Amino acid sequence: MHIKTLLNFVTNFKGFIFQNTHLDRKKDKLFVTVVPRKSNKPVCSRCGKPGTTYDHLRQRNFLLPPIWNIAVVLLYIMRRVDCKTCGKVAVEQVPWSTGKSSVTKQFAAFLAFWARKLSWKETALSFKVSWDIVADAVTWVVQWGLVHRNLDNVTAIGVDEIQYHKGQNYLTLVYQIDKHCRRLLWIGKERKKETLHAFCDFMGEQRNKAIRFVCSDMWKAYIFVIADRLSDAVHILDRFHIVANLNKAVDEVRRSEVKKLKDDGKPAYLKNSRWLFLKKKKRIRGYARTRLRDLLTMNLRTVKAYLFKEDFDHLWTYKSPSWASTFIDQWTRDVMRHRSLPELKKFARTTREHKALILNYFHAKKEFSSGIVEGFNNKAKLTIRRSYGFRSDKLRKIALYHTLGNLPVPEVTHRFV
Numbered sequence: 001m002h003i004k005t006l007l008n009f010v011t012n013f014k015g016f017i018f019q020n021t022h023l024d025r026k027k028d029k030l031f032v033t034v035v036p037r038k039s040n041k042p043v044c045s046r047c048g049k050p051g052t053t054y055d056h057l058r059q060r061n062f063l064l065p066p067i068w069n070i071a072v073v074l075l076y077i078m079r080r081v082d083c084k085t086c087g088k089v090a091v092e093q094v095p096w097s098t099g100k101s102s103v104t105k106q107f108a109a110f111l112a113f114w115a116r117k118l119s120w121k122e123t124a125l126s127f128k129v130s131w132d133i134v135a136d137a138v139t140w141v142v143q144w145g146l147v148h149r150n151l152d153n154v155t156a157i158g159v160d161e162i163q164y165h166k167g168q169n170y171l172t173l174v175y176q177i178d179k180h181c182r183r184l185l186w187i188g189k190e191r192k193k194e195t196l197h198a199f200c201d202f203m204g205e206q207r208n209k210a211i212r213f214v215c216s217d218m219w220k221a222y223i224f225v226i227a228d229r230l231s232d233a234v235h236i237l238d239r240f241h242i243v244a245n246l247n248k249a250v251d252e253v254r255r256s257e258v259k260k261l262k263d264d265g266k267p268a269y270l271k272n273s274r275w276l277f278l279k280k281k282k283r284i285r286g287y288a289r290t291r292l293r294d295l296l297t298m299n300l301r302t303v304k305a306y307l308f309k310e311d312f313d314h315l316w317t318y319k320s321p322s323w324a325s326t327f328i329d330q331w332t333r334d335v336m337r338h339r340s341l342p343e344l345k346k347f348a349r350t351t352r353e354h355k356a357l358i359l360n361y362f363h364a365k366k367e368f369s370s371g372i373v374e375g376f377n378n379k380a381k382l383t384i385r386r387s388y389g390f391r392s393d394k395l396r397k398i399a400l401y402h403t404l405g406n407l408p409v410p411e412v413t414h415r416f417v
């Protein structure tokens with residue numbers, strides 16, 4: 001069988017033919033010369049209409065997916081079109097090209113598929129291309145997906161923030177958390193009012209009206225904009241963020257007590273105890289459990305805070321909003337009595353202040369469990385970590401959409417993966 005037959009089987013470049021092939025044994029590369037058919041008129045890359053050939057440019061290389069670990073390189077002399085519609089001379093548009101990059105659509109889809117399973121660096125090494133080629137491929141596939149995705153029927157969203165650059169910067173991520181579709185919808189810089197306003201502008205008035213549930217944490221800027229722009233929706237302060245805030249408060253108590261013990265010249269009872277107090281009790285086993293049991297017998301502020309935290313967990317077992325409300329009243333009242341726990345009192349005050357929004361979780365029949373946003377948050381953090389060395393914010397966004405966007409992928413004649 002001829003190599004050209006194989007190429008024609010996996011591609012569909014109407015108006016072009018594979019003229020000849022040449023295997024470079026030293027470079028492990030298969031070069032394939034492509035030429036337009038005689039009748040083929042170049043298509044203007046500006047308006048997509050055919051025109052007459054104006055002149056020819058230098059020969060360009062385009063990479064197809066490798067075959068048997070041999071790189072496949074298309075060689076093509078680009079034409080320029082004298083376009084009557086645009087009234088200008090423009091470069092032609094060819095069916096395999098993704099633009100300025102040397103990666104073909106076929107190879108871009110191939111690399112982007114692997115770049116979701118491997119890091120971009122590993123993908124580049126595995127398929128013997130540069131990191132930039134992988135970045136170009138993923139960028140093209142993501143941009144295609146963003147243009148072709150459907151943003152209708154979004155009825156539930158989760159708003160979350162994520163830190164990067166050692167916590168110096170924030171990104172606001174908005175997820176769709178409907179049962180029928182869960183994905184990353186939008187990314188914005190920082191976590192200001194303007195950030196969430198920009199999301200609402202992006203969605204548009206009509207789509208905003210269709211949103212019935214919004215989950216977020218207690219961040220003031222978010223609460224403000226949600227009340228302002230998404231006022232028809234039920235706003236839920238979600239469990240994941242509330243628990244995270246409570247854990248933070250307990251940890252602040254622990255840290256200040258560690259310092260106090262040290263300053264008073266007392267033994268370091270709380271050394272390396274951070275995770276003991278943050279983990280759920282039932283998940284602690286073995287020696288750690290014995291250690292926790294011993295610590296709990298001591299008269300420490302951290303222990304008090306910890307017991308309050310464990311007690312707060314009961315909240316999530318309630319089905320009725322009114323019982324949950326009574327529980328919150330009782331719990332916050334008990335906390336407020338403890339003068340020695342200012343960090344926890346702060347949490348209790350915020351909880352009281354936003355009680356109505358927390359109760360919305362129960363009004364919504366716990367339909368929007370914290371697991372969805374938490375799962376997205378973990379994946380986003382992992383992507384951010386992997387993209388640590390990225391030189392631009394644009395590529396970091398591309399990586400996030402790529403892993404979490406659940407985007408449609410470009411259709412190609414043959415599925416290479």
Ligand SMILES: [Zn+2]
Nearest residue numbers: 044047083086
């Ligand atoms: Zn044109």
